Amino acid sequence: MTKPAIAKKTLYDQDFLAWIEDIADKLKAREFESLDLENLIEEINSLGASQRRELLSRLTVLLEHLLKRIYVDLPQEFNGWVRTIRNQRLELEILITQSPSLKSIWLQSFSEAWRLARKRVNKDYPLVEFPDSWQFSYEIEDLLDVDFWEILGSI
Numbered sequence: 001m002t003k004p005a006i007a008k009k010t011l012y013d014q015d016f017l018a019w020i021e022d023i024a025d026k027l028k029a030r031e032f033e034s035l036d037l038e039n040l041i042e043e044i045n046s047l048g049a050s051q052r053r054e055l056l057s058r059l060t061v062l063l064e065h066l067l068k069r070i071y072v073d074l075p076q077e078f079n080g081w082v083r084t085i086r087n088q089r090l091e092l093e094i095l096i097t098q099s100p101s102l103k104s105i106w107l108q109s110f111s112e113a114w115r116l117a118r119k120r121v122n123k124d125y126p127l128v129e130f131p132d133s134w135q136f137s138y139e140i141e142d143l144l145d146v147d148f149w150e151i152l153g154s155i
Contacts, residue, residue, distance in 0.1 A: 052105065058092050059092065060113040062088040062089065069081040069082060070148055103140060136151070
């Protein structure tokens with residue numbers, strides 16, 4: 001009777017940092033035939049997913065705080081909300097500058113972020129009537145620069 005095969009642990013399973021360094025060394029040396037392609041492909045795909053997740057997360061936080069700053073009448077909270085808005089705008093600008101292709105999924109991400117942000121603020125502020133749809137520009141540049149609460153104040 002034969003013994004069941006014991007799965008051999010790969011460098012990827014044992015030490016991720018060492019695996020990365022090994023892959024980088026093999027790529028530099030053009031040793032393509034000895035690359036751990038299966039795990040390399042998986043890691044590259046996860047990097048793209050991570051970028052999309054970060055875009056969605058930061059956009060959700062931005063919209064959530066914009067909604068609070070625009071529609072929730074709690075002046076003592078305004079400074080904190082504005083600081084969060086500035087921080088998320090900066091991080092989104094950095095993210096988009098480093099990965100301009102994220103612009104191609106901006107509207108799709110915006111739609112999902114809007115749904116999530118609205119869900120959060122509705123739970124936190126059930127007495128406040130938030131709009132069903134975003135009332136302002138969807139353009140990246142506007143969302144990263146315009147203080148929408150000032151627009152409402154001038155109407």
